Amino acid sequence: MTKKTTKTISKTSRISGSAGIRANQAGAFNLSSYLKKKQKEIDRAMTRALPAKHDLIGQLVAAMRHSMFSGGKRLRPLLVLAAAEACGKPGTGLMNAALAMECIHTYSLIHDDLPAMDNDDLRRGQPTCHIAFDEATAILAGDALLTYAFELMTKVKTNGSGAQKRLLEAIELLTRAAGMNGMVGGQMADLVCEKKAVDLPTLEYIHTHKTGHLIAAACRMGALLSGATGKQVKALTIYGETMGLAFQIADDILNVVGDHAKMGKQAGTDEARGKATYPALMGLNASRDHAQALMRKGLAALQPLGPKAEPLRALAHYIVEREV
Ligand code: GRG
Numbered sequence: 001m002t003k004k005t006t007k008t009i010s011k012t013s014r015i016s017g018s019a020g021i022r023a024n025q026a027g028a029f030n031l032s033s034y035l036k037k038k039q040k041e042i043d044r045a046m047t048r049a050l051p052a053k054h055d056l057i058g059q060l061v062a063a064m065r066h067s068m069f070s071g072g073k074r075l076r077p078l079l080v081l082a083a084a085e086a087c088g089k090p091g092t093g094l095m096n097a098a099l100a101m102e103c104i105h106t107y108s109l110i111h112d113d114l115p116a117m118d119n120d121d122l123r124r125g126q127p128t129c130h131i132a133f134d135e136a137t138a139i140l141a142g143d144a145l146l147t148y149a150f151e152l153m154t155k156v157k158t159n160g161s162g163a164q165k166r167l168l169e170a171i172e173l174l175t176r177a178a179g180m181n182g183m184v185g186g187q188m189a190d191l192v193c194e195k196k197a198v199d200l201p202t203l204e205y206i207h208t209h210k211t212g213h214l215i216a217a218a219c220r221m222g223a224l225l226s227g228a229t230g231k232q233v234k235a236l237t238i239y240g241e242t243m244g245l246a247f248q249i250a251d252d253i254l255n256v257v258g259d260h261a262k263m264g265k266q267a268g269t270d271e272a273r274g275k276a277t278y279p280a281l282m283g284l285n286a287s288r289d290h291a292q293a294l295m296r297k298g299l300a301a302l303q304p305l306g307p308k309a310e311p312l313r314a315l316a317h318y319i320v321e322r323e324v
Helices: 018-024 031-049 058-068 075-086 095-112 135-153 163-178 183-192 200-225 230-257 269-273 278-282 284-321
Strands: none
Touching (some): 031 284, 058 095, 058 135, 075 095, 075 284, 095 135, 095 163, 095 183, 200 230, 200 278, 230 269, 230 284
């Protein structure tokens, strides 16, 4: 299977690893066990959704599974499920929407790692898809995960009045968050701005589009599909938007000061590539302050949701204070 030999680092990027949750141990809510339980549920459902195949497309499915099961934190599907819980209506029909989120996320990472983009050999301490297989297979694995996400959305079970309308809105949300007005557009802007001086509005555009919109969509989708009230959907939307941007700022900071062995990928790559980042524009301390301010805004939005939003509160801290 492996075409080139690449030195691998042990799988460390899961939130349940001690490095990942250090910041959350102080609170009463046990984020570590919540995450382990949810990650297990997500992994089990994903294993059923992406069974191993041994026919003509065996290599394609193996490449999809290689990237899908290499230790990702499952943050976006977790947010779908936690947002639904926060609205008091978790249900089981949402899992396919949660999986769809992870399929789109995984596709974006596979394509982002390609030689034409970031040209990375390692992700989560493992060989990237095009290294483990080849470029053509990696492109197809990404394409297949992207399209499979929408097949999964057609299988989402929704109940109650307006359920079909909510499902259509969720599909539109996912499409916009992933496409030219979301992640793909953000990636293009990111590439166009490499090695250029950018101002703060441009940087915020890149980060909210490249990363923020998908995270925001995960939160809004969880609320929408669980049949939440308009006020709850709004609260989860504000939370998702602020935490989406905070996530990418934290990622920028980790790229400067993170421990590459813990992260399972190289640190310092943004500066080497001349990427537009918050630390490059405003320095590390101001970037940390900005991420904290966004987190406070996200937490304030959750206030009316009461104790059921506790997992989202703990996740907000994790998102800005994580080490992987
Ligand atoms: C359409 C050709 C084509 C390419 C799309 C859109 C895109 C490529 C890439 C953008 C996605 C990207 C790499 C954004 C950065 C976001 C980011 C920090 C991802 C890592 O997210 P984590 O930490 O990953 O949640 P894990 O490993 O936990 O799954």
